[in-house]
């Protein structure tokens with residue numbers, strides 16, 4: 001067979017796109033190939049599960065355009081399909097001196113079209129999050145948390161009903177342009193396709209490079225580690241610290257999941273491999289490639305990285321440092337309640353100058369579409385992002 005659309009990567013981006021294409025081009029032959037034996041085993045199943053609100057994204061970026069609508073659509077979808085969702089709002093707490101950061105977030109949020117944002121005093125925000133600590137808070141009533149794995153599975157079930165073939169354990173080993181289309185080598189044989197869509201997350205730059213695209217970029221993996229806190233009613237929704245606006249990542253936060261469990265994290269430590277989920281996991285091939293790229297070395301000397309490295313290596317190596325950071329946000333009665341949780345990899349794109357790219361990046365070349373920087377809030381943006389990509393492919 002020759003597929004009309006071959007999507008590489010069974011995370012939320014690839015699966016949501018397969019569903020969007022299948023519902024709009026009902027006669028098209030569509031397949032998703034995923035190298036692991038399940039869907040959403042990487043970033044899409046290893047995140048904070050927060051339905052983001054839209055105050056962090058710089059107005060004018062693609063993320064800012066998608067996030068508010070994305071949150072609305074995601075929540076409506078989960079309510080309809082009975083995907084576990086918890087709608088208890090989101091609070092950003094600021095300490096003395098951070099009022100201007102909260103004001104910046106409020107202004108960004110309003111410009112991006114977020115409804116209901118308010119700056120509250122401690123007495124006011126205690127009504128929503130009685131254990132949160134700070135001298136002021138930005139309250140977002142539309143914030144929520146979702147079980148991201150169940151969300152991806154629901155999308156995949158719908159895509160399959162519309163004829164999408166999902167091939168698990170099917171890695172793209174190599175890809176070539178042939179007869180105006182693509183030939184993809186996988187462990188179970190060669191697949192042909194007219195269009196190829198590269199949604200391979202942390203591996204997406206490699207696949208793009210095989211087809212002469214994305215040559216300005218390299219992917220740098222940052223591991224985000226979580227703890228689980230036993231003491232479930234400490235936080236009702238999600239509690240964040242006022243972010244350092246220079247960093248690409250938000251700091252450690254507290255998140256009450258739909259099942260009631262309380263997750264704390266993630267930090268952001270440079271990982272020694274694209275699927276290295278613990279400090280001791282080292283992938284020599286990934287390291288060799290990363291060290292061979294000029295953009296990586298330039299990144300190491302830039303201010304945002306240096307600041308981030310200082311804080312995050314500490315919280316990655318020391319459980320005590322991590323907990324101290326977390327307990328600045330929430331007054332916890334039992335500091336002993338932490339136990340090690342999951343970890344995820346943020347696939348951060350870095351350009352030739354060593355700058356960490358902020359926005360989602362799409363690059364089209366010779367019939368292939370490459371998605372190169374689907375960083376947070378990629379989960380929240382996934383439904384309108386899939387429509388945006390389907391528009392590009394179907395026009």
Ligand SMILES: Cc1cc2nc3c(=O)[nH]c(=O)nc-3n(C[C@H](O)[C@H](O)[C@H](O)COP(=O)(O)OP(=O)(O)OC[C@H]3O[C@@H](n4cnc5c(N)ncnc54)[C@H](O)[C@@H]3O)c2cc1C
Nearest residue numbers: 009011012013035044047048050172201224377378379380
């Ligand atoms: C720690 C962390 C916290 C986050 N928190 C949030 C949050 O709270 N809210 C939010 O909105 N977003 C959050 N995000 C961002 C969100 O998780 C991602 O933007 C989103 O999951 C990206 O999805 P994806 O499908 O593009 O990538 P992935 O989920 O990584 O999927 C890519 C898939 O491609 C597969 N693949 C790779 N190479 C190949 C190959 N050669 N052949 C076949 N398959 C291949 C991989 O196995 C993987 O399954 C977070 C991310 C992280 C890492």
